[in-house]
Amino acid sequence: MSAGLDPYRDWLRSRLSEELGVREAQLVIQAAVQRRGWPAVRTLGPRDVVAVLQDVYEKMRERVGDGRADKWLEVTTVDLARFAATVPVPAEGSAGEGLPTPPPVRWGRRAHDLPLLLARAHAEIAARSLSAIRASPVMASLERAAEWDVQATLAEVRRWETEDRLTRLRSDHARLEVADQVAAAVAQGQVLRLTVRELESAARGGQAVDGQLAHNRLMSTQTDAFLETFTPLIDLTDADRPFPDVETDLDSARFSLGVPLHPNVLRARHALNYAQWQAGDAGDASPGVLHAQHDLHLAEHDARDQLEGTLDSARRHQAQFRTLAVKATGLDQRASRLASSGGDPLSVARIRLEWRQTRSAARIQAHRCLEALCMLDGLISEA
Incomplete structure (x- = not known):
């Protein structure tokens, strides 16, 4: 090397x-x-x-x-x-030794299984090629380009493995978010029942509340129908799970390496090194090298835009989560104080409904932050 x-x-x-x-x-x-x-x-x-x-x-x-x-x-x-940006991470193994063969991908029916299978095959081929180049003095000048090829193919594997993790992560998040919505509907049903009872009492006292009473009865019926459909499909205790931890330092130095380790940038840098090898004595003045340099510049620009956009999104979701989590804690404490001091049931139910809705909104922000972090990790990690 x-x-x-x-x-x-x-x-x-x-x-x-x-x-x-x-x-x-x-x-x-x-x-x-x-x-x-x-x-x-x-x-x-x-x-x-x-x-x-x-x-x-x-x-x-x-x-x-x-x-x-x-x-x-x-x-x-x-x-x-x-x-x-100029030195690839050294591949494991030494000249003349075959590199370990990645385990075969487990076949499935999801759309991204085939790209992941192909990416792992390309990574294995690149690793074997690098080993062969190191063992051959005739091809020694190709070693640097081959190292970047290994880096690029491993990054592509990482990209598709990240897609797999994101699919499972989003599925788990959707399940919890539906549980939150059902729990909020349960709280809303309680508010509507108590409201209907209060309006019925007012109507018996001669107040003109017929329109409000009819509307709240309709809303109560619709909420009950929603709960009959969705309650059997979820575990309602999921709605009481603690919030996930999103207190990652998004200003960490590790994100400064995002652009050089982006899969597209690694692929473009491999193409540049290969073009330089092909150019021979012509060097950087070769049209092929100039074109590869231009492609590398574009790849770096696009990678920077993608990474900064994803990082900004993670920061935004993290900040919104913190605000909503504090609000949810305050509502929970307020409801407990009101209930313990003998507050009327309808007022307590309304606060509990707002608490459920705020928890649901906070969890959604936490989930979007975790998904953005997962994407970042798949794009910028070399391991």
Whole structure:
């Protein structure tokens, strides 16, 4: 490998040595490896480097203060992103050794099974090709392009595996969201029954409430019909499940590596390296290389737009969830206080209905945030 057998470890050691000295930099890396249970000979990738950098950042905050530590982390992660855009993560295995064959995909009837099967086949082929190229001095100049091919095919596998996870995640979310709606309908039914009872009493007292009474009776009948249909289909206790944890730091340094690790960018970078190999002595002036450079620029632009859009969506859903979750807690406490102090049943029922509706809205925002995070993880993770 032109970049060395473990280029990200070498980069990390060099970068930390500037700040900590050579010996302490090596000790920091070894401690991070041991603490996380990684194999001692594990080849590091961008994500591993980010984890170590964040360890160092915490130490620097104690030593030099938040301001300098924040600036150091910002500059270092930008430099790491640039490094990741030019150096592929080393594939496992050495020259002459066959790489492990991925397990066969379990066949199913879903639409994305075939693309996932094909993606895994392409990844296996790319890994075998890289192994063969490393073993052949004649093809040595193709090694770098082959490394990017491995990176790109693995990213494509990750893309389709993410689609599979998203499908299952959305199915689970839909089940819980329907349970929330049914629970809200139960609360609404209680409000309507108490309202009808109150209006009937008012009508007996001579008040002109016939229109309101007829409307609330109709609404009550429709709500009962809805519950008769949907209550047998769900587990109503799902509506009382705690909210999922969405307190992810969306400003984390790990997202700075999103563009270089995007599947489309990795594929475009492989195409550029292959074009450079084909160009030979013509170098970067070759029309093929110029075209590949243009395609890489477009891929990076599109990837940046997609990742920033997805990240902004996750931030928006996270913020809306926090607001709604606080509101739901306040409504729950208010209903409990009113009920314990002898408040009238209709007022308590109305607060309980608003609480159910607010919980439902909060859970939806949490689910959309988790789905956005799942998509991000599938696009930017190298593992």
